[in-house]
Amino acid sequence: MINVALPKGRLGEKAYSLFCAAGYGSSELGDIGRRLSFCDEKSGVNYFWVKPSDVAVYVERGAADAGVAGKDVLDEDRADVYELIDLGIGKCKMCVAARKDFCDEPSRPLKVASKFVHSAERYYASIGRRITVIKLNGSVELAPVLGLSDVIFDIVETGGTLKANGLRVMTEVSEISARFVVNKAAYKFKNAEITRMAEKLNGVCTHDKACRV
Numbered sequence: 376m377i378n379v380a381l382p383k384g385r386l387g388e389k390a391y392s393l394f395c396a397a398g399y400g401s402s403e404l405g406d407i408g409r410r411l412s413f414c415d416e417k418s419g420v421n422y423f424w425v426k427p428s429d430v431a432v433y434v435e436r437g438a439a440d441a442g443v444a445g446k447d448v449l450d451e452d453r454a455d456v457y458e459l460i461d462l463g464i465g466k467c468k469m470c471v472a473a474r475k476d477f478c479d480e481p482s483r484p485l486k487v488a489s490k491f492v493h494s495a496e497r498y499y500a501s502i503g504r505r506i507t508v509i510k511l512n513g514s515v516e517l518a519p520v521l522g523l524s525d526v527i528f529d530i531v532e533t534g535g536t537l538k539a540n541g542l543r544v545m546t547e548v549s550e551i552s553a554r555f556v557v558n559k560a561a562y563k564f565k566n567a568e569i570t571r572m573a574e575k576l577n578g579v580c581t582h583d584k585a586c587r588v
């Protein structure tokens with residue numbers, strides 16, 4: 376069996392569809408109710424549904440052999456896993472955004488609100504800008520509106536949340552997408568099965584540059 380951790384929610388559903396297209400499951404999940412795991416006996420895969428930000432933890436520690444995690448989460452956690460494939464789903468951008476009337480004052484530290492505090496710190500260190508980082512767990516767009524921060528460092532997909540809250544993108548920092556990640560020991564000991572799974576998934580990725588990363 377291969378144990379696969381998928382992120383609960385829309386990204387997990389898209390990821391599961393890719394696994395089905397690759398021959399690892401029937402597209403009908405049926406009514407699994409509140410169950411957080413599901414076994415596809417035929418293809419020999421055990422699926423776990425976990426919080427998106429926890430996928431890398433399950434995979435890194437070997438509770439799952441493989442999983443699907445956003446590049447945003449992988450970068451933030453610096454997860455010690457192999458990133459085998461860019462699945463081309465869950466595409467968005469990591470951006471710095473601010474109120475439309477915000478004007479930066481380089482002589483003082485910039486107040487940055489984010490769920491991705493390590494990534495924010497690394498980004499601003501790379502451009503040599505002093506910051507004060509404010510860790511939030513969601514609804515980050517409110518921070519500049521309420522004066523809690525100058526800017527936010529967050530993912531932007533459609534831009535709808537920024538627009539609805541009167542914010543604008545100041546800098547696009549990086550491109551984000553979901554990755555097929557693998558536990559390092561599992562890659563060694565279940566190499567044939569995992570390599571086959573990676574190849575099949577690579578074959579069904581629909582984006583322009585479906586590739587090994």
Ligand code: PRP
Pocket residue numbers: 512513514515516529530531532533534535536537
């Ligand atoms: C994410 C992100 C933005 C929003 C961007 O939040 O943090 O708030 O999606 O999407 P958009 O550009 O399509 O509007 P999420 O939905 O995960 O909710 P959260 O506020 O609880 O983090």
